[in-house]
Amino acid sequence: MYQMTGAQLIVRLLERQGVKTAAGIPGGAILPLYDALSGSEIIHHVLARHEQGAGFMAQGMARVSGRPEVCFASSGPGATNLVTAIADARLDSIPLVAITGQVPLSMIGTDAFQEVDIYGMTVPITKHNFLVRSVDELLEVIPAAFRIAMSGRPGPVLVDVPKDVQNQTIRFAEFPPVATPEPLPALDxxxxxxxxxxxxxxxxxxxxxxxxxxxxxxxxxxxxxxxxxxxxxxxxxxxxxxxxxxxxxxxxxxxxxxxxxxxxxxxxxxxxxxxxxxxxxxxxxxxxxxxxxxxxxxxxxxxxxxxxxxxxxxxxxxxxxxxxxxxxxxxxxxxxxxxxxxxxxxxxxFPVEWAGQDDPRTHYGLVQAVAAALDDEAVITTDVGQHQMWVAQAYPFRRPRQWLTSGGLGTMGFGMPAAIGAALADRSRTVVCFSGDGSFKMNIQELATLAEEGLNVKIVLMNNNSLGLVYQQQNLFYGKRVFASKYRGAPDFLKIAEGFGVAGVDLDTAANPRAALTQALHAPGPCLIHVSIDREEFVYPMVPPGAANTEMIGG
Amino acid sequence: MIEQVAEPLQTQTGYAKVVLEIDVNNHPGVMSHICNLFARRAFNMEGILCMPVSDGRRSRIWLLVFEDQRLEQMIRQLEKLQDVLAVRRHGAEHEVFERLEDFFH
Structure with a gap:
């Protein structure tokens, strides 16, 4: 007969499910679970700086491993901060198990401190979700969450666990079996x-x-x-x-x-x-x-x-x-x-022409130079925007799970935390995150997590000091009425990296940019590689809105 | 960012009605999963009924909906829900809603 708290049971079930690393941020309603997690010798907890970062780290791990991976958040704002990462996993069919703390059962529905209906909120963005109403349910719900996340078309599952359920004691005779995927549909x-x-x-x-x-x-x-x-x-x-x-x-x-x-x-x-x-x-x-x-x-x-x-x-x-x-x-x-x-x-x-591909300080040249410096074992992540499309067009992808990008939801801020997750899933690989200055700022706080974990993640930052794809579309489709797409201020990203304890290389000022790039990619540990990109460089060809695919412009 | 390319939604009036009989697990939250599917697509539910069956572990939901061209997709989406055990389709002549008419006049 086993006896433990709900929190301890969750941790044991995660361990049995093979979870080795999980990302999250603690808070009031999930403190019992974190207390239990502190006693785990198997699960390495990665402390993110924003719950969305934790969600994307879990996604990065899952996109590399192909298995469901786990993130934690507390109730209220912790849980709502996870929402974007969960929706992203849903649209790209990524197996994810998100575990959130909730206010105690008796306080649900009273507008208690840090109470939100995360169950209700995540109905349309999860494959399935659970609000656990007693400690006994955990024996069924946690394996079910993994089974659902990994079966058929994979997807995210959210498990919301009230604080008192985490603290309840349970006695049980046997652990449930480790979850495995459901049988596949019979072929017609x-x-x-x-x-x-x-x-x-x-x-x-x-x-x-x-x-x-x-x-x-x-x-x-x-x-x-x-x-x-x-x-x-x-x-x-x-x-x-x-x-x-x-x-x-x-x-x-x-x-x-x-x-x-x-x-x-x-x-x-x-x-x-x-x-x-x-x-x-x-x-x-x-x-x-x-x-x-x-x-x-x-x-x-x-x-x-x-x-x-x-x-x-x-x-x-x-x-x-x-x-x-x-x-x-x-x-x-x-x-x-x-x-x-x-x-x-x-x-x-209709030959593909990539202008400037011999110059590592142009967008296509940079993508090619990074590819030339690495082998196919490297993992490439991106954020969302022009840089994402340039990498998709020009990087020579040769193996599955080499390429991690936010496709369906198109989430700016995906790249760096996903790269951290990829490196956590397989520390032997070099992980390169191509980003843009707009996207990078959306989860820039995860530089702290990256520095703390000392992972082999290289951020290649294409900086045109604008929301480039918005700027492009305003120029092409909105009568060149450029609005809210050019930044007036220009942060010094190398100083920001330095402030977080991450090394930086500026290809703008490097005497030999190709050599500097190669050296930065091969040095162990995290690094920010900064390159200024001409704002007037657009992604071509492009199918305009409402048009058929054959009506491309440019390129 | 760019407008999506799609035909505008048609109004549902003028379509025939059908009755859907849905077996589900009985717990709080099942209705919100099902109603969400329809609400989000502006697929109107003309009638909805739900009661527990047998030992209370399961419920049966009856829906009265229009048979527009998206109905097949709606049924496939319903069948995908973890708590949905079966979906059966009946003609509008099914008596379940007819017998209720008295309560709505």
Whole structure:
């Protein structure tokens, strides 16, 4: 017979679930849990400086490990500060277990100090959430939270635990089993056969990979399938790395900031095989005009994604890895010489041109110089904005989970805490966070956490002293009426880094910027690498609002 | 940042009605999960009924909704909720709401 408090039980259940690191910030309503956590010899607690930072650290860990990771916050403002990180995890299907303290049960609903209805608030942004009403429920709820977070399409789960539940004593005979994923949906083999028939009959098929391929660990299966079927392969922002960008069948990222030829190839497709992607508006532009000539095969583990935006001719609900493996022996080996040579001619007619790529002080040159200094084992995170798109376009991603970015929610402030999480998940890797000056300031306090943990995180800060993508859109689509997108003040980021105890390198003033960059990337420990970027450099090509993907401007 | 590209929402009047019968786990919070799905999409619920069944561990929810083109997606979203055990679809002629009419006149 075991006897312990609810707080101790939570910690033991997390340990049994294999949690080694968790990020959070304590406060009144979660102090019993923190007291129990102080007694854990297994869980390393990382003290964030803002709960959103803690949420993104847990996300960074989960995006690297593929397992649910944990963050903690107290009630009220602690819990509301987690909301953005939870919503971000939901849109990018990241397994996350967020545990919040709550005021005691008898005080819920009384507007008690630091009381908010975080359960109610997180209903639409979690895969599921719990408000624990007795200590006995914890035996069921904590494993369920992990099971739900990791099963099928992954996602965030919130567990709200009132302070008195944390303090209650429980006696129980046995720990519940460690949570494992639920069984995958059974495959509809008739649909698989029909999909194979369509692929074999197609003249100009395209494979369209999404983040689901990464989550399912199906990147290798996707590449094998593409090779067998001879299909040019495009990836969403979330899928970059699923197929190495220099693979002969890769046609790179599709959508708003795709290379021109990629969107033109999709325009001509007669069959689109969509695997673990969800026809997001940034990827497909005007839905009615996306792949106008193509029949659609849609494969997804989440049945509600099928037929959501585009009606599929064949829809297969299942684990994308399993479906691809089932399709492989049914798909004829095809060279598709005519189609692939046409793809090549489009690529040659609309070549990707990255201005200034030999100069590490230009945006594309910097991305390429960082890539040249690192191998594929490094993890790359970004914030959100122009720098994010430049990295997505120009960095040679070659393996799944090499690339961590906030895709669905597009959260500025994601990059650095996610990089901290990535480094916590695997301390042997170098982690580079590309950021912009607008995004960086949104979670800049996490420099303190970074310095404290001494992690191998390099922040490459592209500084144009503006909200660059807003500035770009005001210039292109709002009659050049630039408003609230240029900063009047200009903080000294190197001094800020120094103040937090993080080393800094300024490529603006370096005699040999390439050498300075390489040295900074290879020195152990955290470092801020600062580069000024011309504000007039825009992200091109760009599909304007309301337009079809083929109506790109620039580039 | 940029306007999303979508057709404006159609009003739901003019569509036929359907009755959805939903088996759920019975605990506080289940209704908010379900109502949220509909409210957020401006998918009007014309009628809603909920009572516990058998031993009280489960409840049954009856919804009267319009059969607009988003209904299939709504049902798939419902089925995705952890606390939803089954969704069954009936025609508007189902008597559950008809018998209640007397209370609303």
């Amino acid at each position: 083999m008739a649909a698989v056969e029909e999909a194979a028939r369509m692929i074999n009959a197609a003249e100009q098929p395209v494979l369209y990979l999404g983040g689901g391929v990464i989550h399912a660990g199906a990147a290798q299966a996707a590449v094998a399938f593409a090779e067998q079927a001879g299909m040019p392969t495009t990836m969403t922002l979330m899928a970059l790395g699923a197929m190495p960008v220099d693979h002969p069948l890769s046609i790179g990222m599709l959508g708003m900031h795709a290379a021109r030829y990629t969107n033109f190839v999709l325009e001509e497709a007669d069959l689109l095989v969509c695997v673990g992607a969800r026809f997001d508006d940034r990827a497909i532009g005007k839905a009615a005009q996306f792949c106008p000539k193509a029949k659609i095969v849609h494969i997804d583990v989440d049945p509600s994604e099928l037929h959501k935006i585009k009606q599929a001719h064949v829809a297969i609900n299942g684990d994308v890895g399993e479906v691809l493996e089932a399709l492989l022996p049914r798909v004829k080996a095809a060279l598709r010489k005519r189609w692939l040579s046409h793809v090549e001619s489009l690529r040659a007619r």
